[in-house]
């Protein structure tokens with residue numbers, strides 16, 4: 001009898017996840033439709049169940065700070081190196097640098113101390129109206145400060161982290177003084193007050209309010225899907241100097257993770273070719289691994305040289321960037 005009770009007790013323990021929880025819990029600032037398909041594939045491949053909670057990045061970071069050691073979360077996913085750096089700076093992550101991650105993710109797309117890693121590439125670059133401009137007239141972010149663009153430039157608000165990170169990269173590459181001049185020139189050239197969204201920048205160009213702007217490439221991808229005959233075109237900035245500014249979506253393993261092994265496994269899996277192709281199909285984000293081929297649609301946008309500055313720098317220079325933009329009147 002004892003043996004039978006013992007057998008059923010063991011069976012219950014194994015099935016109840018109390019001692020061998022084969023699961024991982026993710027807090028995600030990325031929307032559900034962009035992560036669910038990835039988690040489903042991961043579970044199919046590994047048998048590890050993914051529990052997740054989505055929300056705003058800042059809210060989730062505050063929640064993780066409040067939960068501290070008691071958190072159920074193992075991995076935090078968000079967009080923009082500035083946000084990842086902030087979460088790392090708040091002490092939420094633990095360093096992870098496995099050989100798989102090192103070989104899948106280029107060094108400049110990972111935190112210098114291994115706290116977070118990039119999982120997809122988002123290129124912040126120039127968009128222009130090809131009915132009014134030829135690509136030979138374009139060159140760099142800095143050139144958009146030139147007087148020839150007076151009243152022809154549209155930008156998104158400086159409040160958005162994408163622009164804070166872009167300007168941080170300009171400070172890093174050019175120094176504070178030159179960065180100030182560039183931002184001042186942009187502000188002088190604006191045809192209207194900064195827009196609240198990247199898509200509004202494109203709408204304004206189409207409406208004739210301006211001829212050129214700066215956006216993340218996947219908004220352009222979505223725009224072209226809806227408007228296949230659009231005169232809008234992408235231009236890869238800074239190809240003769242630093243390379244175009246790249247940013248990432250990414251993740252870090254949480255310091256108080258209870259399923260660290262599974263969290264690392266998920267992080268590694270997300271950097272794999274299979275997951276990278278899912279990112280590509282879901283939101284046209286470029287693979288972090290440049291050996292992976294992009295779709296025919298995206299091949300039309302051409303190849304680009306990317307800025308190899310380590311993205312930890314956009315976090316480190318974030319505050320300086322915000323103050324610089326404020327000082328130059330970039331709203």
Ligand SMILES: [Fe+2]
Pocket residue numbers: 216
């Ligand atoms: Fe975005």
